[in-house]
Amino acid sequence: MHSRDISFKRHRFPPRIVSHAVWLYLRFNLSLREVEEMLLERGIDVSYETVAAASCVRSGVRTWRSGGGRQARPGDIWYLDEVVVKCAGEKFWLWRAVDQHGTVLEEILQKRRDKRAAKRVLVALMKRYGFAPKRIITDKLRSYGAAKAEVAPGLDHWSHKGLNNRAEKSHLPFRKRERTMQGHRSPGTLQRFVSMHSATRNCFSVPSRRRAAQTIRYHRLEAFDAWKIAACVA
Numbered sequence: 001m002h003s004r005d006i007s008f009k010r011h012r013f014p015p016r017i018v019s020h021a022v023w024l025y026l027r028f029n030l031s032l033r034e035v036e037e038m039l040l041e042r043g044i045d046v047s048y049e050t051v052a053a054a055s056c057v058r059s060g061v062r063t064w065r066s067g068g069g070r071q072a073r074p075g076d077i078w079y080l081d082e083v084v085v086k087c088a089g090e091k092f093w094l095w096r097a098v099d100q101h102g103t104v105l106e107e108i109l110q111k112r113r114d115k116r117a118a119k120r121v122l123v124a125l126m127k128r129y130g131f132a133p134k135r136i137i138t139d140k141l142r143s144y145g146a147a148k149a150e151v152a153p154g155l156d157h158w159s160h161k162g163l164n165n166r167a168e169k170s171h172l173p174f175r176k177r178e179r180t181m182q183g184h185r186s187p188g189t190l191q192r193f194v195s196m197h198s199a200t201r202n203c204f205s206v207p208s209r210r211r212a213a214q215t216i217r218y219h220r221l222e223a224f225d226a227w228k229i230a231a232c233v234a
Contacts, residue, residue: 013044013046013050015231015232015233016233017039017044017046018231019227019228019231019233020039021035021039021046021050021051022051022231023200023227023231024038025051026196026197026200027200027201027204029176029177029180030180031048031180031181032048032049032051032052033048035048035051036048036051039051073129074099074101074103074105074129075099075100075101075103075133076099076100076131076133076134076135077099077100077133077134077135077136077137078097078098078099078105078125078133078135078136078137079097079098079099079100079136079137079138079164079166079167079170080095080096080097080118080121080136080137080138080144080164080167081095081096081138081139081164081167081168081170081171082094082095082096082113082117082141083096083171083174083175085109085178085184085190086183086184087109087183087184087185087186087187087190088184088185088186088187092109092110092111092187092190093109093110093111093112093113093117094107094108094109094171094174094194095107095108095109095110095117095118095121096167096170096171097121097125097167098166098167098170100166101207102166102170102205102207103202104170104198104201104202105125105128105129106121106124106125106128107191107194107195107198108120108121108124108191109187109190109191109194113141113143114143115143115146115147116147117143118141118143118144118146118147118148119147119150119151121147122136122147122148122151122152123151126151126152132152132155133155134156135155135156135157135158136148136155136156136157136158137157137158137159137160137163137164137166137167138157138158138159138164138167139159139160139161139164140159140160140161144157144159145157145159173197173201174194174197174198177197181193200227203223203226203227204220204223206219206220207219
């Protein structure tokens with residue numbers, strides 16, 4: 001993976017400590033104050049505000065979304081769904097796409113739940129990965145069918161709520177994280193966070209086909225190497 005350089009200027013702590021703090025926050029369901037406490041137990045006296053301000057490493061993690069990290073070519077069956085979120089007192093829709101392996105492919109926060117919003121998701125997905133899937137599976141929201149008719153008329157589309165469980169379950173980690181965060185300050189901040197959260201989860205989650213103990217260990221070691229490269233501390 002190639003990552004742009006991250007500047008650690010004006011940071012009181014070494015890059016490895018900064019990247020470790022951000023990794024704890026993104027990887028686990030921890031609040032900023034809990035990260036502060038865990039670092040203090042290791043003799044690192046840092047405030048939760050400092051952890052929140054460690055944007056330099058978060059910028060590096062965003063490079064995973066453009067094909068970095070350990071992301072391989074996604075599967076050819078895409079599950080799409082949308083979930084309502086509250087941000088700064090307003091209602092938004094978080095549109096998410098996952099493949100048949102459970103890997104999060106894209107997340108876009110939008111104000112509306114209509115054809116235009118669904119079209120933006122489909123276009124972003126195909127532009128990012130460079131191909132159209134064999135099939136998309138959605139719930140019965142008609143906006144998906146209308147958007148597909150304009151973007152890729154020949155694309156196989158299954159519309160059934162019962163078949164879309166994979167996409168609906170992909171919201172659960174975010175919902176758990178959302179409760180810990182106790183709300184979102186702005187749409188831009190929320191969009192950046194969900195992208196980084198899913199990129200980290202994609203990297204560290206062990207696929208179902210890699211369940212042997214030794215294989216899981218190798219998988220996690222590879223994930224740590226990818227994280228260090230993204231955070232420019234390798």
